[in-house]
Amino acid sequence: MALLEIKDLHAKVGDREILKGISLTINPGEVHAIMGPNGSGKSTLAQVLAGRELYVVTGGEVIYQGKDLLAMSPEDRAREGIFLAFQYPVEIPGVSNMYFLKAALNTIRKHQGQEELDAIDFLNLVREKMKLMEMDQALLNRPVNTGFSGGEKKRNEIFQMAVLEPKLAILDETDSGLDIDALRAVAGGVNALRSPERSMIVVTHYQRLLNYIVPDFVHVLSQGRIVKSGGKELALELEESGYAGLGIEDDEEVATV
Amino acid sequence: MTAVSEQTGAWLEEFAKLPKAEPWIQELRERAYARFAELGFPTTHDEEWRFTNVAPIARSSFRSEPTYGKKRSAVPLDAEAHLGRYASFDQNAFVALNTAFLSDVTVRRVPAGTVLEEPIEITYETPEGAAAHPRTLILVGANAQCSIVETYKGDGAYFTNAVTEIVLGENAVVDHYKVQRESLEAFHVATMQVQVGRSANFSSHSIALGGALVRNDANAVLSEGSHATLNGLYIVNGTQHVDNHTVIDHAKPHATSHELYKGILDGTANAVFNGRIIVRKDAQKTDSKQTNKNLVLSDNAVIHTKPELQIHADDVRCTHGATIGQLDAESMFYLQSRGIGRKEARALLTHAFAQDIIDRVKVQSVKDDLERYLSEKLHEHAH
Numbered sequence: 001m002a003l004l005e006i007k008d009l010h011a012k013v014g015d016r017e018i019l020k021g022i023s024l025t026i027n028p029g030e031v032h033a034i035m036g037p038n039g040s041g042k043s044t045l046a047q048v049l050a051g052r053e054l055y056v057v058t059g060g061e062v063i064y065q066g067k068d069l070l071a072m073s074p075e076d077r078a079r080e081g082i083f084l085a086f087q088y089p090v091e092i093p094g095v096s097n098m099y100f101l102k103a104a105l106n107t108i109r110k111h112q113g114q115e116e117l118d119a120i121d122f123l124n125l126v127r128e129k130m131k132l133m134e135m136d137q138a139l140l141n142r143p144v145n146t147g148f149s150g151g152e153k154k155r156n157e158i159f160q161m162a163v164l165e166p167k168l169a170i171l172d173e174t175d176s177g178l179d180i181d182a183l184r185a186v187a188g189g190v191n192a193l194r195s196p197e198r199s200m201i202v203v204t205h206y207q208r209l210l211n212y213i214v215p216d217f218v219h220v221l222s223q224g225r226i227v228k229s230g231g232k233e234l235a236l237e238l239e240e241s242g243y244a245g246l247g248i249e250d251d252e253e254v255a256t257v
Numbered sequence: 258m259t260a261v262s263e264q265t266g267a268w269l270e271e272f273a274k275l276p277k278a279e280p281w282i283q284e285l286r287e288r289a290y291a292r293f294a295e296l297g298f299p300t301t302h303d304e305e306w307r308f309t310n311v312a313p314i315a316r317s318s319f320r321s322e323p324t325y326g327k328k329r330s331a332v333p334l335d336a337e338a339h340l341g342r343y344a345s346f347d348q349n350a351f352v353a354l355n356t357a358f359l360s361d362v363t364v365r366r367v368p369a370g371t372v373l374e375e376p377i378e379i380t381y382e383t384p385e386g387a388a389a390h391p392r393t394l395i396l397v398g399a400n401a402q403c404s405i406v407e408t409y410k411g412d413g414a415y416f417t418n419a420v421t422e423i424v425l426g427e428n429a430v431v432d433h434y435k436v437q438r439e440s441l442e443a444f445h446v447a448t449m450q451v452q453v454g455r456s457a458n459f460s461s462h463s464i465a466l467g468g469a470l471v472r473n474d475a476n477a478v479l480s481e482g483s484h485a486t487l488n489g490l491y492i493v494n495g496t497q498h499v500d501n502h503t504v505i506d507h508a509k510p511h512a513t514s515h516e517l518y519k520g521i522l523d524g525t526a527n528a529v530f531n532g533r534i535i536v537r538k539d540a541q542k543t544d545s546k547q548t549n550k551n552l553v554l555s556d557n558a559v560i561h562t563k564p565e566l567q568i569h570a571d572d573v574r575c576t577h578g579a580t581i582g583q584l585d586a587e588s589m590f591y592l593q594s595r596g597i598g599r600k601e602a603r604a605l606l607t608h609a610f611a612q613d614i615i616d617r618v619k620v621q622s623v624k625d626d627l628e629r630y631l632s633e634k635l636h637e638h639a640h
């Protein structure tokens with residue numbers, strides 16, 4: 001059975017339709033890359049899958065583990081194993097990273113019928129994952145993402161993913177703003193989590209990340225539609241000829257970098 | 258006028274019943290009572306009381322509670338030089354009423370040069386059905402240092418009408434906490450009047466959690482080179498009404514003040530923040546910053562916030578700002594996307610909003626109590 005089935009998904013924000021019929025099937029263990037120019041709707045798709053209410057689904061359906069995903073609250077999606085690494089992780093002053101992550105992990109564990117971790121077990125787990133991510137432990141005691149550099153925020157997202165061990169990870173431009181060392185660390189963290197049970201959607205604007213996280217499939221999104229799908233060689237094709245090679249103009253006049 | 262005398266009439270009866278005190282106190286009481294009778298209770302026509310209607314207090318018929326149990330000592334003789342000198346009852350009916358009912362006074366002295374390791378703890382618990390007028394006088398000598406924790410609490414319906422006078426000598430350092438955890442049926446009116454000596458440093462943290470109808474006046478007068486920090490946190494829900502009025506009077510040059518009041522409002526609660534900064538004519542080089550931030554969790558809660566800058570000097574720096582906002586939708590989604598339930602996320606963010614005030618609390622017991630209270634209270638909301 002497919003882990004995730006997206007069928008003819010339409011979504012809008014305000015009066016504006018952004019996703020115009022997306023279909024995609026993801027089986028357990030598969031890594032799908034979604035590429036596309038700025039403004040093509042990549043983040044919208046990622047956020048819709050995670051349950052952001054700002055985006056209103058106007059058509060289509062999404063089946064996750066045989067259930068209607070769109071009927072679930074964002075927290076229930078997370079509890080059922082969906083994880084979104086945000087393109088722009090949110091700063092939350094006043095909430096410590098540690099407290100936040102422990103609350104998240106234990107809520108998810110409880111939901112999945114596992115025992116909650118006590119402070120010591122949690123700390124051990126967190127230490128191990130931080131090492132994997134080559135992350136500074138001091139970040140744990142700071143408020144969530146507050147005062148983090150761009151790179152630290154992205155690492156923190158993947159670190160959270162490593163701790164929460166989702167079944168479906170959606171990484172939204174996790175590579176943007178990373179220097180090469182940070183990119184390697186992040187990719188290393190992601191690759192360590194690859195397993196036959198875990199699927200990933202890797203959203204990226206550039207091919208670069210895909211040298212490190214090699215996808216099984218590549219899809220090109222333009223103006224809210226998947227215009228081309230293929231294997232990992234499609235990413236290389238794009239690298240050479242650019243989106244223009246596929247006849248795609250930049251989707252946004254003012255590209256947000 | 259009839260309305261005023263009707264309302265003050267019941268208090269006159271109680272006043273007449275008071276046992277006579279030593280002559281100087283009796284004289285002070287009588288002057289205060291006379292002033293109270295003239296002023297009457299304020300109404301919402303009075304600018305200072307525009308958003309706070311004290312008619313329920315004026316109409317109430319609590320029995321007078323002149324003493325807080327018999328254990329407390331009466332007014333120490335040496336308080337005469339100070340008592341009533343700072344908190345004027347001339348314009349404030351509640352201060353007048355408190356002074357009229359003056360009986361037991363909590364007096365604490367910190368001798369010059371003394372550094373107290375343990376906080377001075379003063380707790381007032383008004384019995385159900387009573388009207389009490391707790392009075393506190395704290396005299397901190399030159400170069401002395403101390404923390405003060407005033408706690409107000411009780412059960413059921415009652416009226417607490419408190420006045421606290423604090424005097425800091427030259428170079429003194431005082432860290433003051435007022436923890437107001439009155440019952441949700443109680444009326445609480447309080448004035449804190451602080452005289453900050455030359456180069457002294459006063460900080461105050463006013464935590465307002467309880468009470469049905471609450472009015473706090475926190476006033477500080479700054480001498481040359483002194484500093485005042487006024488922080489406040491008010492958390493209101495249901496039909497609670499909490500009014501914070503502060504006055505920072507930069508009477509002399511080179512003083513600094515820093516004020517941060519934060520409010521969390523839910524239900525149909527009302528809150529008022531009115532922060533007045535006075536910079537007197539010769540108070541050059543004043544540096545003053547005032548901030549009021551409000552988190553409004555319900556569509557039916559109302560906040561009135563107003564800065565009032567009265568600046569009579571030219572070489573000064575005064576800034577102020579007020580915000581009223583809801584929980585941030587992006588932060589909510591971020592927490593939920595990690596499996597944290599909506600209600601829990603709301604509680605977390607609300608707690609986080611108060612965090613910077615909590616972080617400024619240096620007395621550990623107060624901090625722990627506040628953390629516990631917040632977790633319980635917000636958890637209650639969450640379920």
Ligand SMILES: Nc1ncnc2c1ncn2[C@@H]1O[C@H](COP(=O)(O)OP(=O)(O)O)[C@@H](O)[C@H]1O
Pocket residue numbers: 013014016018036037038039040041042043044045054252
């Ligand atoms: N909250 C929003 N309000 C209005 N327009 C939005 C909003 N979010 C996204 N859009 C628009 O939808 C389009 C797709 O955006 P997005 O999904 O962020 O693209 P991508 O991630 O591919 O760069 C863009 O034109 C963008 O301006």
Ligand SMILES: [Mg+2]
Pocket residue numbers: 042043044087172173
């Ligand atoms: Mg994007």
